[in-house]
Amino acid sequence: xxxxxxxxxxxxxxxxxxxxxxxxxxxxxxxxxxxxxxxxxxxxxxxxxxxxxxxxxxxxxxxxxxxxxxxxxxxxxxxxxxxxxxxxxxxxxxxxxxxxxxxxxxxxxxxxxxxxxxxxxxxxxxxxxxxxxxxxxxxxxxxxxxxxxxxxxxxxxxxxxxxxxxxxxxxxxxxxxxxxxxxxxxxxxxxxxxxxxxxxxxxxxxxxxxxxxxxxxxxxxxxxxxxxxxxxxxxxxxxxxxxxxxxxxxxxxxxxxxxxxxxxxxxxxxxx
Numbered sequence: 001x002x003x004x005x006x007x008x009x010x011x012x013x014x015x016x017x018x019x020x021x022x023x024x025x026x027x028x029x030x031x032x033x034x035x036x037x038x039x040x041x042x043x044x045x046x047x048x049x050x051x052x053x054x055x056x057x058x059x060x061x062x063x064x065x066x067x068x069x070x071x072x073x074x075x076x077x078x079x080x081x082x083x084x085x086x087x088x089x090x091x092x093x094x095x096x097x098x099x100x101x102x103x104x105x106x107x108x109x110x111x112x113x114x115x116x117x118x119x120x121x122x123x124x125x126x127x128x129x130x131x132x133x134x135x136x137x138x139x140x141x142x143x144x145x146x147x148x149x150x151x152x153x154x155x156x157x158x159x160x161x162x163x164x165x166x167x168x169x170x171x172x173x174x175x176x177x178x179x180x181x182x183x184x185x186x187x188x189x190x191x192x193x194x195x196x197x198x199x200x201x202x203x204x205x206x207x208x209x210x211x212x213x214x215x216x217x218x219x220x221x222x223x224x225x226x227x228x229x230x231x232x233x234x235x236x237x238x239x240x241x242x243x244x245x246x247x248x249x250x251x252x253x254x255x256x257x258x259x260x261x262x263x264x265x266x267x268x269x270x271x272x
Contacts, residue, residue, distance in 0.1 A: 009043060009044055009045055009217075010219075010270040010271070011045060011217055011218060011219040011235070011236065011270065012044070012045055012046065012213050012217040012218070013045065013046050013047075013048060013208060013211065013213040013217055013218040013219070014037070014040055014045055014046070014047045014048070014218075014219055014221075014267070015048050015049075015050045015072075015204055015218055015219070015220040015221070015230060015234060016047065016048075016049055016050065016220075016221045016222075016263060017049075017050060017051060017052075017200075017221060017222040017223060017224070017227055017230075018049060018051040018053065018058065018061060019051070019052075019053070019135075019187055019223075020187065020223035020224065020240060020242055020243075020258050021221050021222055021223045021227075021240055021258050021262075021263065022049070022221070022258065022263055023061065023258065024258055024259050025259070026137070027060070027061055027137045028064075029061075029064065029065060030261050030264070032261045032264045033261050033263050033264045034065070035264070036261075036263065036264035036267040036268050036271070037263075037267065039267070039268075039271050040267050040270070040271045043271050045271070046069065046211055046213065047067075047069065048069060048070055048071065048072065048204070048207060048208070048211070049061075049062070049067065049071040049072065049073075050071075050072040050076075050200050050203065050204050050220070050230055051071070051072070051073055052074070052075045052186040052187070052190070052192070052200075052226055053073060053074070053138070054073050054074040054077075054078065054117040054118075054123065054125075054155060054156075055071075055073045055074070055078055055080045055087065055120075055121045055123075056120075056121065056122060056123055056124070056125075056139075057117075057125065057138050057139075058071060058073055058080075059082075062082045067082050068082050068083040069082060069083070070082070070088070070207045070210060070211065071207075072200065072203035072204050072206075072207050073203075074090075074117060074155045074156060074203075075155075075156055075184065075186065075192060075194050075198065075199065075200060075203075075226060076194075076198050076199045076200045076201065076202050076203030076204070076229075077090060077091045077092075077093075077155040077156065077194065077195065077198050077203065078090045078091075078155065078203070079203060079206055079207045079210070080121070085121065086121070087120075087121055088210070089206055090119060090120075090155070091155065091195055091198055092119045092153045092154065092155055092195075093154050093155055093156055093157065093181075093193075093194065093195045094195070095150040095153070095154060097180060097181065098116075098150070098154065098157050098181075098193060099150065100180070101157070101177040101180055101181050101193055102114060102146075102157070102159075102193075104176050104177050104180075105159070105172070105173050105176050105177060107176075108172060108175075108176050109161060109164060109169075109172055110161075111130075111162070112159050112160065112161050112169075113128060113129070113130035113131040113132070113159070113160040113161070113162070114128045114131060114146060114149060114157055114158065114159055114160075115127045115128055115131045115133075115140070115149070115157070115158040116128075116149045116150075116154040116156065116157050116158070117154060117155055117156050117158070118152050118153065118154050118155070119152070119153040119154055119155050120153075123152070124139070124140075124141045125138065125139070125140045125141065126140070126141050126142075126143050126148065126149050126151075127140045127141065127142045127143065128143060128145075128146045128148075128149050129143075129144070129145070129146065130160075130162070131158070131160055132160065132189070134188060134189045134190075155194070155195075156192050156193060156194045157192065157193040158190060158191070158192050158193075159173065159191045159192070159193065160189055160191070166185050166188065166189065166190070166191055167185070169191045170183060170184070170185045170191050170225070173191065173193070177193070180196065181193045181194060181195065181196055182194040182195065182196055182197070182198055182199055184199065184225060184226040185224060185225045185226060185244070186224055186225075186226040187224055187226075192226075199226070199229040199230075200226060200227060200229050200230040201229035201230050201232060201233040202229075204218075204220075204230055204233060204234075205233060215233050215234055215235060216235045217235065218233070218234040218235055218236075219234060219235065219236045219237075219238065219266075219270075220233075220234035220236070220237050220238065221237075221238045221239075221240070221255075221262075221263050221266070222237070222238075222239065222240070222243070222247060223239065223240040223242055223243040223244065223247065223258065224243070224244050224247060225244050225246040225247060227239075227247050228246060228247055228250055231247065231250050231251060231252075232250070236252050236253065237250065237251045237252050237253070238251060238252065238253045238254070238255050238262075238263075238266055239251035239253070239254050239255070240254075240255060240256070240257050240258050240262045241254065241255065241256050241257040241260070241262060242257040242258060242259075253266070
């Protein structure tokens with residue numbers, strides 16, 4: 001007597017953003033979300049974190065989850081092996097290009113405030129004059145002059161403007177330097193410049209190739225415009241109830257907010 005074949009997985013790869021998506025206030029993951037991810041992994045699916053944070057700002061979250069897989073960090077610039085504590089892939093941003101881009105943006109809208117994420121697994125986030133850090137859980141190092149931001153290799157630049165909101169700053173920056181760098185909005189007060197061609201889709205594609213999972217077997221969860229490329233790459237994109245309207249417009253599904261375990265709601269349905 002032969003046994004019936006096992007049903008195919010609904011998705012073999014679950015890609016989740018962190019801030020505003022998997023994480024609740026205080027950089028915490030709920031017990032329900034943790035259990036839903038564990039159930040999906042027990043069924044044979046793989047979970048991969050895809051975040052705008054660079055590696056040094058995400059390791060405490062990975063440790064809290066007991067996460068030992070690959071993580072796409074730095075807005076797609078880094079593929080990190082959490083088990084080994086090493087970078088499998090990393091793309092640095094040309095610092096001269098970053099300065100040129102800032103200069104062109106300021107010629108259009110006046111002074112902007114800048115910060116950078118340095119390159120490497122133990123690198124720092126440097127905060128230039130005027131830049132305000134809104135996330136209380138991420139360590140930063142203030143520097144007295146903008147020139148100090150370029151002291152070591154970086155993987156992205158973060159921008160703020162004293163008057164323009166995030167949407168307007170993103171729109172203006174794309175119009176001025178979108179042909180030179182990738183401009184994305186990653187969260188509240190977080191407009192970023194990255195190397196051209198680098199985004200969450202490029203990083204996820206590289207990591208998924210290592211894992212042997214194609215885009216048609218991937219479901220992605222997110223909340224901000226920087227998740228749009230990831231949704232375009234994956235077979236199914238799920239936006240949180242708290243998501244930015246740009247992401248909601250391209251999502252295949254809308255779930256509850258990050259504070260209401262929106263990821264768990266979907267995974268419990270798929271991996272019942």
